Amino acid sequence: MPLEGDIAQRKTTFKQIGTRPIRPDGVDKVTGRARFGADASAPGMLIGKVLRSPHAHARIRKINTAKAEALAGVKAVVTRDDFKDRNDALRDVLVNCMARDKALYDGHAVAAVAATTAAIADKALKLIVVDYEVLPHVTDVDEAMKPGAPILDKTMFTNNVEPKPTKPSNVASRCEFALGDIKAGFAKADVVVERSFKTEATHQGYIEPHACLANLGPDGQGEIWVCTQGHYMIRNTCADLLGLDISKLRVTASEIGGGFGGKTTVFIEPVALALSRKSGRPVKMVMTRNEVFRATGPTSSTSMRIKVGTTRDGRITAAEADLRYQGGAFPGSPVELGAMTAFACYDLENVKAVGYDVITNRPKQAAYRAPGAPMAAFAVESVIDELAKKIRMDPVDFRLKNAAKQGTKSAYGPTFGPIGLIQTLEAIKAHPNYRAPLGPNQGRGLASGFWFNFAGQTCTTLNVNLDGTVALAVGTPDIGGSRASMCLMAAEELGIGYEQVRTIVADTSSLGYNDVTDGSRVTFASGLATIMAAREVIKKMCARAAKTWGISADAVTWEDGQAKPAGSNAGNFKPMSFKEIAAASHSTGGPLAGHHEINADGAGVSFATHLCDVEVDPETGYTRVLRYTIAQDAGKAIHPSYVEGQFQGGAAQGIGWALNEEYIYGKDGRLQNAGFLDYRIPVASDCPMIDTIIVEVANPKHPYGVRGVGETSIVPPMGAIANAVSAAIGVRMLELPMSPPRIVHALDSRLKKAAD
Amino acid sequence: MARVMLGGTLKSLAGNTPVLEVDAKTIREVLDRVGEVYPSLLPILDRVAVAVDGQIYRNQWFAAVKPDSEVFILPPMAGG
Known part of the structure; x- marks a missing residue:
């Protein structure tokens, strides 16, 4: 309350x-x-391992586990037959944990074994014979939406479109948020910029892989030790999937080596419990990094079109977005949140954001800090930057002129209470980094971002x-x-x-x-x-x-x-x-x-503005981040070091998302870079010292004025860095990540265009 | 009468309805009225977020709604 x-x-x-x-x-x-997830042990403990599909899309005709079960040291094997099928909201969660009629992505769990040693478990996996009928696959969001694309689910017809479709589609649903008259708004504009963008899927990149120790006895009483962001969620979901009373399952959360949203669902926990129930022994499961990449949630990859119009004196008259997010093999991408947040930083009379939730042969996406918002912000803030340049207006002043404030009707509907966007923009403008001189091949960019907080x-x-x-x-x-x-x-x-x-x-x-x-x-x-x-x-x-x-x-x-x-x-x-x-x-x-239970509300929305300077090597396309400055509204900072840490962590993850991180799929639909050697997250040498400014506009719904701070900081970085890189090389960058090959390609294209 | 507006997929599910005016003192009563008018929304109404005068509530039946409140029913929302 x-x-x-x-x-x-x-x-x-x-x-x-x-x-x-x-x-x-x-x-x-x-x-x-x-003690982290993998640090637990128990007497008589078995090691659980998962057999995963090597195919992006395949019908599972038969699974023969006889040879694996006969191997000495193997105590249990589970497949789809060990999990009761269901027809409710948890079915997708169940099917993602253990494939049923089809393997829907490279890495989809097909069977699991529990054995006395890891070596025996590995050997047993090789003895399981799966008869696959390989099917055509699709991993790109735009390709998945085309007529004639391989259809993942022939019972899925796009929701919320008229007339109702008569053919199945990979588009699960359409959503729309709109205010005013978009056509009339664009008619008032002196300058309009319209651009298309793409972003690749990125993983949350937590260093600790998923791990758990499950122990489920014949009396139906069980325990799990697990690294998770929500042990009550683990308890309730596992109890439901395995048909247990909630009271009989006790879950202890270990220390956690990063989550960032990716540990808000179940993957191996129901499987470990099923193996424990079948074997009568405790079962420990620890994912490899390869499994983490192939089978746990990255965020969505996206394809977007953004159109914004402004008067010459800097008042935005209309803004429009088409957002297409693929959420892996199951509906539920965060496109609706992307559509709600895309223009939340701006006070707009005429705005429209349309979203399409698309399924592809990729792992089921999972939440990643401010799910859905960073991609839309990258695209919108890139267009805002381009408009400011076209009308020759300072990018902070352009944003200030259009900034959402208390009383603004948000682009997603409700009217804002006290908010601190303007204060973050003014703080950035006043910071010395905003006036630091730039050298050759260097560029400066900024972007703002919004998140709801719950x-x-x-x-x-x-x-x-x-x-x-x-x-x-x-x-x-x-x-x-x-x-x-x-x-x-x-x-x-x-x-x-x-x-x-x-x-x-x-x-x-x-x-x-x-x-x-x-x-x-x-x-x-x-x-x-x-x-x-x-x-x-x-x-x-x-x-x-x-x-x-x-x-x-x-x-x-x-x-x-x-x-x-x-x-x-x-x-x-x-x-x-x-x-x-x-x-x-x-x-x-x-x-x-003292005790208190509450269904709290009023966490207070928050805004941030990020400022970034980069230097791009035109020979190699390598980008070095020179300076990075963050101003974010925290309401009231309880422990300022951790507030700053949240700000800096968002920037660091954003540097990776902007410059290097991406899921790369081969033509066979298999993930090509399922490891930290080939999937490059930022290390200390990739990050400058990150300056932080804590803005404190008190949240009236908290006795100290606290607002959430953990997610907003991941929203602006990609836009800020893209604007800085675009300024440095003189080419507008429209795709993430802006990896060296993409930058070299952009520079070559510019030279070729100039020569023509 | 509180002014109730539907956002995103909810609006589409309700046939792109404009503003709905309902006599309700709590979010639960708002949801009941909306469900009566738009039965197509019933499967989702127990999971929606509701913004009352700019304040977003999730699963909060008894939050007060005033006669002049601006109410937005929004799709289910979750963070990371």
Whole structure:
């Protein structure tokens, strides 16, 4: 719920919030003591491995597992026959975990074995005989939309188009967001730019592969240890897929080595449970990097057309987008979010964004920070940059003239409350990097970006120990330093030291349901629940002090970590500290604890503006990022170092997405670069020092003003870098990644054009 | 009467309807009224996001809707 009752008790001055203490999980992580997904083991544990399709599209006529099952050391083999088919929203999830009638992409799971050693499991996989009928395939979004394209699902007819199609299609659905009169808007424009863009699929690139240890007994009671962004999601989904009672499955989230949205669904977990159930032994599964690339979610690849018109004095009159996103072999690409966010940075009277959700023979896409928004922002911000150049207007001023602000009707419908886009633009304009001199082959670009931020179901418990320390249990896996932020918020409320609070991520049987850590929600939602749980503890502590003093609880107030008589009429008593009340708790009523459950909303939308300088080597096409500056609205930065880290992480991932990262498919439909040697994510030497400016426009829906910060930072980088590269080489770059071969090709084309 | 607008695929599913005016005090009541008028939306209405006066809610039946509220029913939304 939004702010109600005590939540409305706003704080604007802080003692702990805004400081930068050392993260509580830091020592464990740098000494190797932290336990990640693959660090779990159990007595009698088996090793699980998956057989994956080598074909992009093939009918599975028969699977013969007899020889594998007969191999010494093999304890279980599972195939589609071990998972009950279904006809509901979870069917695609099930089919993605284990193929049924068809293998739909290179890497699709077809069978799995559990054996006493990894070597035996590998040998067993080779003994499984799969009879495939290879079918024509398609991996490119534009090709998949053409008449005559190989059809993945003959029961799929495009939704939301008139007249209703009579033939099946790879286009799952169409969506549209529109305001005003687009035709009239373009008629008012003095200058119109229309461009087509393409972006390749990129992987979230988390360093830790998917891993789990599952143990499911014959009584239907089970446990999983797993690296995930949402262990309650793992529990509920696995219980549903395997026909278990939710209460009988206990899931513990390990430390996580990166997720970025990619660990918000199940892949190997239901398979590990099925193998455990069949073998009667614990089963551990750890994906190889090859499997991570081939079978877990990258983001969508896209094809887009953007058209924007402006008056000569810089007022945008109309904006239009056609977005085509392929989401792999199943419907559900984030094209609708792309259509909603494409023009969200601008105050527009006439706007239209149309999206097409397309399926292809690729792995099912998974969320990747601000899913759907970065690709659309790349295309839109490229056109905005070109328009600013055409009307000879400073690109910041052009954006400022059209920027969304409080009261703007957003391009996706609702009216914005207090937002900070203008502040991010002004901060970038005022930064010295905006005026730094540029040399030969160097270019400067900037772009803005938007993300919604979400909150959701959250449950938190705060236990006070006898020595005055606090154990805080949250149910949201910490993927970005959130335990430090929770400690700070609890300490701020209680008036105790940061070091006195220890935050853990509780297992699913110890705390009520929590939504997945996604949508930039944790510092907002778990933070809100933590604040409320702390306020409950304060209320109880005041009551204990009142009883001790023999006065009414209403006559006690809480200040600076102490219970005090509210005034002279309440009596003259020495204040009782948090530690003193905790120490006496066994005699004043027993354990002291606070708890709060909430379905939070109001995480507060956020905006960012990124500025980038690059130098391009015209001989090789290599791009070096010289300077990078970020201004983003955080509402209120709880732990500024982690807010800056989120900003910088988004920029680093954006540098990879913009310059090098791409899924490369061969003509046979197989992924050609399923490893970090051939799929090049940025390393430290690819990144400059990234300057950050934290803008703080308070979110009125949080007691401290917090907004989500984890996703917005991935939205502007591709546009900013593309604008910088285009400026450096004098050619508008329309495809991502802008890898050296593409840049050399663009330069050669320019020379050829000049020669003609 | 709150003004209710449909966004994206929802608008198409409802036959590209313009603004709908409903008498409702909560999001749950808004969704009930919309479901009565557009049965084609029923399969999806329990998963939609609803923006009331600019504030986006997900799965929040009891959030208040005022007579002059601007309500947008938006497709299911999730982050990463």
